Amino acid sequence: MSNSEKTPVAEKEVAPPSYSVPAQTTTSPPIASPSMSSPPLVQSPVNNCRRPKGSSFFRALTSGFRKHDPLVSTLCQAATRGDEQQVSGLISQAANVNGRNEDGDTPLKCAIRHDQVGTACLLLQAGAQSNKLPHLFKAASVGSLKIARMLIDSGESVHGKSKTGKPYFVDVVAKGNLDGIKFLLENGAPVNAKNERREEVIVQVVKTDNIEITRLLLAHGANANAKDAIGEEIIVYAVKKRNVELANILLDHGADPNAESAVKHSILYTAVQSGNADMVGLLLDKGASAKLLNVLGTNALQQPILIKVIRNPFLNNDEKVEVMKMLMTNGASPETVDITFGLPAICHAVEMPSTPVVQALLSRAVNTKVRMMSGQTLLTYSIDVNRQNTVEALLAQGVDVNEVDGLNRTPLMLALMKLDYNLTAKLMDYGADPTAKENQEAVKFIKAVGRKDLQELLRPREVEAGPSTPAVRHEAELPASEAPPPSYELVAGKV
Missing domain, CATH: 1.25.40.20 (Ankyrin repeat-containing domain)
Known part of the structure; x- marks a missing residue:
């Protein structure tokens, strides 16, 4: 009986504690008893070193990972x-x-x-x-093709799926190893496999701008018109990202050049809006229709494409002219009007500080018998805002030099009231009529101020044909901020 009583005592003496105790600590338990009257002991630096930040529970969970066999x-x-x-x-x-x-x-x-x-x-x-991934797909994802071949020869399938039904091939494509993806495709992997968002794998590849894998998938039959989770075709993404090479590859494999974004803008419209002349040219070459874009909707955000180009702040004058020529060659009408105020494209061009754009439209023989928003003719508006190059371009194209605008003014009247000798001479060269009734007050004015030089210009003389192609001087034009009279910008609420 006494021996049996001693046995548990001996076991108790040799049993290890449930946690590690420093050798120098033999009498004090790590946590003070609530019944003790003494204040709590401050932990020693040794104990502090042994207690990392975070709970002891987390330390216990991760202790196995810190010990390496x-x-x-x-x-x-x-x-x-x-x-x-x-x-x-x-x-x-x-x-x-x-x-x-x-x-x-x-x-x-x-x-x-x-x-x-x-x-x-x-x-x-x-x-x-x-x-994580089965052996075959793990090997392919890192490009270990010898092992991948061994596994296929051993019977592993390229059609494996996770418990959620997602093909493992999707994960391999996401890893981006070109050789591994090619190997699986050559061994029958589903090229149009879909991820959890029901997007085909080519969608995720295009959205990483990976041209080589995109080319590989398309060569194995991937759908160039695949759509993402919001219903946009992948060509829309390429156009939005201004990736001309990627867009070209997709178009070469059957992507729709007239595809639309989620907000129903065609990709050609998107390319124009972003100021990407190269993309516009590519889309037109691949069959995008400019005819569909003369009228796009019912609000100012969906103006005809030609007007979008004219007013685009991201295109310089040369780019605007280049894009406009491409659009008009492919069916965009130079006579198109905006859908809000009914202003024709030539009015928008004259309003912007860009003579080359005006010339591009005039070369298409557009109607110049039109009015600006406040009633000016193209000539009187250009004189109002002091755009001499535009005035010369309009005169050279044969604009009516004696046309009276909605404010009962003629170009000659404005030139005389400005006491502008050069402009008066230019208008007279193109056949301005100083005897017109609208000009009489201006003639009286120059007489009153004693401008004999201007009076001399107005005297009857032998009529000569105006220069057939007078040179347009490339002088610095006034910036747009220098105040035209009330016009499209003011009425449209843009200033």
Whole structure:
């Protein structure tokens, strides 16, 4: 009886504590009893060193990950080198084939990463597992094609799916290894496999701007008109990103050049709006229709495409002219009018500080018998805002020099009231009539101020034909901020 009583005592004396206790701490428990009257002990630096930030529960959970089995590290090194003899020996010594080395890698992962077929086979036979992608797709995702071939020859399928039904091929494509993706495609992987958002794999590739993988997928039959989760075709993304090369590849494989964005803007309209002349040219070459874009909607945000180009702040004058010529060659009407105020394109061109754009429209023989928003003619408006180059371009195109605007003014009347000798001479050269009744007050004015030089210009003289092609001087024009009279900008509420 006494012996049985001593046995538990002896066991109690040799039983280890449930947690580690420093050697110098033998009498004090780590936590003071509530019944003790003494104040709580301050933890020593030793205890502080032993308690990392965070809960002891988290430390307990992660303690296993911080301890690395030397055999596993050696096994990983042998698998990396392809040392089959050492791998076999370590496996026979019960090395953990699913353990992790100090870098967090398993032996099988090391073998796959370095395409070591022999050691990978030994590890697989010993029960090594891949905890994310199946072995075949893991090998393909890192470009280990020897192992991938071995696995296919062993019966693994390229059609594998996760528990949610997503093909593992989607994950391989997301990794972006061109050789691995090509290998799986050549062995029958589904090129139009879909991800969790029901998007085909080419959608995620296009959205990473990966041209080579896009080309590869298309060569194996991927859908160039695939749509993303919001219903936009992938060509829309390429145009929005201004990626001309990517857009060209998609168009060459059947993408729709008249595709629309989610807000029903055609991609040609989008390209024009972004000021991408190269993209506009590509889309037109591939069959985009400019005829559909003369009228696009019912609000100022959907102006005809030609007017969008004229008023686009992202295009310089040369780019505007280039894009306008392409659009008009492909069916955009130079006579198009805006859908809000009914102003024709030539009015918008005259209003902007860009003589080359005006000339591009005038070369298409547009109607110049039109009015600006406040009633001016094209000539009187240009004189009002002091755009001499535009005045000369209009005169050279044969605009009526004696046309009276809605404010009962003629170009000659404005020139005389400004006491502008050069402009008066230019207008007289093109046939301005100083005897018109609208000009009489201005004639009286120059007489009153004693401008005999202007009076001399107005005297009857032998009528000569105006210059057929007077040169347009490329002088600096006034910036748009220098105040035209009330016109489109003011009425439209843009200033």
